Amino acid sequence: MSVPTGIAAAMKINFVMPPIASISGGPLAILEYANRFLEAGHVVSITTYPDTNWSGDNPYPWFKFKGELHYKRLRGLQLGPEQGLDLSKIDRSDLQRLSDAISITLGPSALRELVLSSSANVPNKMALSTVVDEALNWLYTMEVMPDCDINIATFWSTAFPVYFSGKGKPVFFMQHLEEVFYPIQNDLLLNKILARSAYSLPLFKIANSSWLRDQIKLRYGQNVPFSTNAIEIGDFNPRPKTSETDGVIRLVTYARPEDWKGFADAVAAVSQARSRLGGKLQWNVFGYKHPVLTEQNAYAPYVYHPKLSFAALADLYATSDIALCPSWYESFPLPPLEAMASGTATITTGAGTEDYAFDGDNAWVVGSRDTTAMADAICRLATDPSLRSKLATNGRKTAERYTWSRAASEREALLLDIHEGRIAYNPNQGISAGLADVNGIAFERAPLDITDHREGLYWNHGALFLFKDGVRHHVTEGDLIPLLIERGYGYVDVSDLDAIRIPAGRPICTPSDIH
CATH class of the missing domain: 3.40.50.2000 (Glycogen Phosphorylase B;)
Incomplete structure (x- = not known):
């Protein structure tokens, strides 16, 4: 290796x-x-x-x-009707014993059914089932x-x-x-x-x-x-635009049905843009089908491209003239950067694209949910080939760095x-709770008259503690002492009274707890 x-x-x-x-x-x-x-x-x-x-x-x-x-x-260790067990009728005193046995022998689905069925008098358990589902997954994952x-x-x-x-x-x-x-x-x-x-x-x-x-x-x-x-920059490359042969401006958008992905805003923006541009705009959509705003919606119909391969997606990006990315907020979303890498002028919202999308230089950046600004951008880019070219060229240069x-x-x-x-x-x-005392010191930290103590290890009533960041951490394992000393923590004097007044922090039980 x-x-x-x-x-x-x-x-x-x-x-x-x-x-x-x-x-x-x-x-x-x-x-x-x-x-x-x-x-x-x-x-x-x-x-x-x-x-x-x-x-x-x-x-x-x-x-x-x-x-x-x-x-x-x-898989296969499921508790179902074939076991003939009506979990809703189990005596609560048997729940712990049965839960242990079921979790070992029949898996998390059976234990989930046991827990939820034991509360048969609760009419709506859907929300609380989240806790049960996740806790079981966490336990088996840690195992x-x-x-x-x-x-x-x-x-x-x-x-x-x-x-x-x-x-x-x-x-x-x-x-x-x-x-x-x-x-x-x-x-x-x-x-x-x-x-x-x-x-x-x-x-x-x-x-x-x-x-x-x-x-x-x-x-x-x-x-x-x-x-x-x-991104895999080699997967996306500029190529001739289809509009160069037929004069039809093509817009491409990634769709998902979640509200915050902004697809409904894109529909509203395209509807506005088409009212100004007439029939010169073709809209292509890929991704997940929207349950309401389908390709034949009454506001802004589009051509839907389901289950695109990487090659087909790259071709759709590159042959389109404009990409519209309407999310309300993202954290480094890929579609705008992929469009830029494909040599396509990109309209994107600003929240989460700040690291690579710069308005007027390599992209057209609009406010989240501002459909009028999106429509304005579509119309301007559709009618200004020099601006499209500028954004496309600079966008590609930016994408090559990622x-x-x-x-x-x-x-x-x-x-x-x-x-x-x-x-x-x-x-x-x-x-932290965000609460402070009269000196502005967080309640989770030692008071002002103790904070002049040098950070380090101290003994108190037979237990070893690390005083660090204004709290005391109980060191539960003696094997960790050499590692703490190696990290530069020496021994300091802390009185019994000060030791009591220092708020308790997380214990140090493993090397991973030493920061």
């Missing part, structure tokens, strides 16, 4: 990732990092949910991961999780097993502010709250855009680093900083 240049030893890196049935930009980026870290000489694995959460032989059938895959094999140096959460639901497993330094590769995925509806409200809570966990966070970095600073008070994702070799190298360097303790922010900051 080769060792990466400048790195003394390869890291053991584990990604924790839910199974994903179809290709999507965020999971694609995670799997690309995993393969590239492996090729760089690190030991890389992926841990995913039990096989009862996905079908077939591969939780990622659209991607060839080259490393080791860990998951609990439970098969390998020992590692770096343990990487890739979605809010994986942050919990990564942190509570105690294996490796817990890292969160944040792909979005994920609570935006869930509207404020009863059946999704717990998902929204759990997603928000995941960002409060004391994990080492890495954002994928400056927009997401700024959101974490605003909401959780942490100055986390960011490094952007990339290679996977660069992205993987930057992300690898951040992981090495975390691994070796060179990190400039406090991962505990996100769980």
Whole structure:
């Protein structure tokens, strides 16, 4: 195994990732990092949910991961009517015994049924079933999780097993502010709250855009680093536009039905633009079919291209004159960058594209949900070939900088900083209540008259503590003492009274707890 240049030893890196049935930009980026870290000489694995959460032989059938895959094999161990057990009639005193037996022998689906059926008098259990489903997946995921140096959460639901497993330094590769995925509806409200809570966990966070970095600073008070994702630049290349032969301007848009993806706004904008341009605009749409605004909708009909291959998608991008990307907010979305790489003038919203889309230079940037501005941009670009050419040329130059070799190298360097303790922010900051005393000191930290203590180790009533960042961390394992001293923590004098007044922080139980 080769060792990466400048790195003394390869890291053991584990990604924790839910199974994903179809290709999507965020999971694609995670799997690309995993393969590239492996090729760089690190030991890389992926841990995913039990096989009862996905079908077939591969939780990622659209991607060839080259490393080791860990998951609990439970398929076929399902509790169904054939067992003849009416779970709604089980005596509650037997629940613990039965839950232990069912979880071991029949898998998480059976245990889920047991838990939910034991509350037969609750009329609507859909929202609460989220907690049951996720908790079972987390337990089985932690059970098969390998020992590692770096343990990487890739979605809010994986942050919990990564942190509570105690294996490796817990890292969160944040792909979005994920609570935006869930509207404020009863059946999704717990998902929204759990997603928000995941960002409060004391994990080492890495954002994928400056927009997401700024959101974490605003909401959780942490100055986390960011490094952007990339595209396979060789997959996208400029080519002659079809409009050069028939004079019809072609607009292309990626569609998804979620409100925040903004497809309804695109329909409204195209409707306005067509009222001004007449029949000179053909609209091509790819991605996921909208359940209401179908290709023959009454406002802005379009040509729908389902299940495009990479080659067909590249051709659609490159032969189109304009790309419209209408999301309300994103965190480093790929469609605008892919369109730019294809030599196509791109209209995009600004939230999440700030790192590569610059208004008037390489793209036309509009405000989220501003359909009039989108329509204006479509009309101007449709009638101004020189402006289209300028944006297309500059957009391609920008896209050429976003290679996977660069992205993987930057992300690898951040992981090495975390691994070796060179990190400039406090991962505990996100769980602060935000309340302060009269001196402006957070209630979770030591008061002003104690903060002059030098950070270090101290004994109190037979227990060892680390005083750091204004809190006391109970060191539960004696084997960790040499490692703490190696990290530069000496012994300091702390009186019994001061020891009592220092707020308790997280215990230090494993090497991964030492930051």
